[in-house]
Amino acid sequence: MLRIENIHKSYPMGKSKLHALKGVSLTVNDGEFMSIMGSSGSGKSTLLNILGLLDSFDQGLYYLDNLVIQNLTETRAAFYRNKYFGFVFQSFNLISFKNAMENIALPLYYQGVSRKKRNAIALEYLERMGLREWANHLPSELSGGQKQRVAIARALVTQPKVILADEPTGALDSQTSLEVMELLKEVNREGITVIIVTHEHDISQMTNRIVRLRDGMIIEDIAVEKKDTICLT
Ligand code: ADP
Ligand code: MG
Numbered sequence: 001m002l003r004i005e006n007i008h009k010s011y012p013m014g015k016s017k018l019h020a021l022k023g024v025s026l027t028v029n030d031g032e033f034m035s036i037m038g039s040s041g042s043g044k045s046t047l048l049n050i051l052g053l054l055d056s057f058d059q060g061l062y063y064l065d066n067l068v069i070q071n072l073t074e075t076r077a078a079f080y081r082n083k084y085f086g087f088v089f090q091s092f093n094l095i096s097f098k099n100a101m102e103n104i105a106l107p108l109y110y111q112g113v114s115r116k117k118r119n120a121i122a123l124e125y126l127e128r129m130g131l132r133e134w135a136n137h138l139p140s141e142l143s144g145g146q147k148q149r150v151a152i153a154r155a156l157v158t159q160p161k162v163i164l165a166d167e168p169t170g171a172l173d174s175q176t177s178l179e180v181m182e183l184l185k186e187v188n189r190e191g192i193t194v195i196i197v198t199h200e201h202d203i204s205q206m207t208n209r210i211v212r213l214r215d216g217m218i219i220e221d222i223a224v225e226k227k228d229t230i231c232l233t
Contacts, residue, residue: 002028007060022216033188035204038213086155090170094139101135125153145176
């Protein structure tokens with residue numbers, strides 16, 4: 001479970017400050033499939049980065065399970081980050097000179113897993129993503145959807161409790177976006193908490209809960225009503 005209380009975050013802006021989060025409180029339970037919505041600049045990425053221990057905050061409380069997150073050294077932050085979180089980004093963030101298998105295997109390299117073992121595990125994930133034949137291809141040889149599936153596999157390979165996805169469909173066409181969302185839903189069904197940042201209404205509607213940010217504050221937090229009809233647009 002992730003719980004933040006009254007989180008404030010400012011960025012230095014010349015001589016003044018930009019108040020990006022203004023007292024945000026949020027509880028995310030294990031197994032949730034939720035989205036954080038809001039227009040550009042509303043603080044979505046800032047919030048996600050704080051939850052994922054990629055960024056610090058100025059004020060407030062953060063409990064990660066029952067751990068109090070406070071003044072972590074970069075080493076401690078990295079330790080908890082690796083233990084809890086998998087990250088997915090809009091621009092995929094794959095390493096261009098490594099093939100699909102090596103990209104997926106990379107987090108295991110940092111965990112000290114042998115090459116043979118990490119490549120075997122990476123191949124299992126590629127199989128799961130339906131990309132087994134693409135193992136030896138470089139990111140530049142993959143479509144956007146394939147790249148994002150590789151990125152999701154890389155996020156899953158360390159068996160995180162939570163996947164944090166910042167605009168994961170932001171660079172994809174609508175059909176591919178749907179496929180990526182289905183994949184994230186499947187990941188969630190296996191018990192992993194999934195938090196998706198998006199500014200797209202349709203994407204947020206596919207999750208079970210929408211937290212809406214405006215100007216660094218939560219203005220709405222709703223459960224999504226699930227209809228049985230399929231909306232074809
Ligand atoms: P969103 O993801 O919703 O577009 P962000 O969390 O990226 O919003 O940004 C929130 C606000 O903080 C914006 O006004 C943005 O310009 C500012 N901001 C974000 N990151 C930085 C940074 N590293 N330095 C200065 N200002 C930043
Ligand atoms: Mg953002």
